[in-house]
Amino acid sequence: MLRFITRGPFSLLAAVLAPVALCAVLLPWRGSLANTNVALMLVVVVVAVAALGHRGAGALAAVGAALWFDFFFTPPYERFAISKSADITTAVLLLCVGLAVSQLAARARRFRVIAITDAGYLARVHDTAVLSRSANSALTVVDHVGDELIDLLQLRGCRFQYGSLIGHPPRLEHDGSITIGRKQWDADRVGLPDQDVELRMFGNGKYIGRYMLDPTPGAVPSRQARLVAVTLANQAGAAMDTLRRPEKSV
Known part of the structure; x- marks a missing residue:
């Protein structure tokens, strides 16, 4: 049941809300926080969404993180526009890194599931072999x-x-x-x-x-x-x- 909730609609909802929620929390410190630090924190959110959800949710979170970073933390504020080349670079890197790490997180979760499943299969064969002897x-x-x-x-x-x-x-x-x-x-x-x-x-x-x-x-x-x-x-x-x-x- 938990797997369905985390990998179903809930993960997509988290992908939409988590980046904007973090931006809202960080907004009071907009003048003192370096944009690169904000971008790194948004990457952490993307990784968390991808790890708990699925590949699509991670990609959606990465896109949302880049958009809300632009909207809240790059001049002109509260507009989807960027005036500084350095902020453009940061936003593009945030999107690319977010997409990349979301894919890696989803793949790592898949390998973990495969490893657990394989161990379960091996245990069945082993237990049957032990029973056959005893x-x-x-x-x-x-x-x-x-x-x-x-x-x-x-x-x-x-x-x-x-x-x-x-x-x-x-x-x-x-x-x-x-x-x-x-x-x-x-x-x-x-x-x-x-x-x-x-x-x-x-x-x-x-x-x-x-x-x-x-x-x-x-x-x-x-x-x-x-x-x-x-x-x-x-x-x-x-x-x-x-x-x-x-x-x-x-």
Whole structure:
């Protein structure tokens, strides 16, 4: 919820109001503050808006900062006009730096989200591997992976079918793509099909069974999430394969 508020309309409102609010606060000291210092403080506002909002909000804040700097702090005051060449340079630099840092702040936030997400995916794979080694029954791993798939792919439900290949439902392939018959489904744009999707499970290269995924309408799991789902299914398949092998006599 907080992410929606900060990256939605609130961030655009902050982009519009924050620069003019700072200028209003600094206005009583217009005669004593150097314009370069004012410009630097406005850059800080732009960075804050871009970091909390999104790239568009940062760019809007940069444009607003340049305009209100011109309006309040460059002669003639209270007009969108600049008479001194030094102030023109400062205003242009404020706009350019503001746009640049807003892009950098937005990119840094995106990399942070990717890093957190990747760590979460890695934790799922690691936890399943640990369970595979310690569980008394391979079916425990199968159930665990089913629960992980529901959360990972934002499913309404998930069930496991052992050795069954009845029907030809859409399939989640090993490369994270979705196929319906021989056609590719644009899962990156529209999410999973609004019908059961099979995720086949293999152990030691042999087909064992499949998870039947019940997608949530409107959910769009990323390709990376779908690839992790395939990896988890393979881990469950490896665990199930141990049930199929006869124990060696000592």
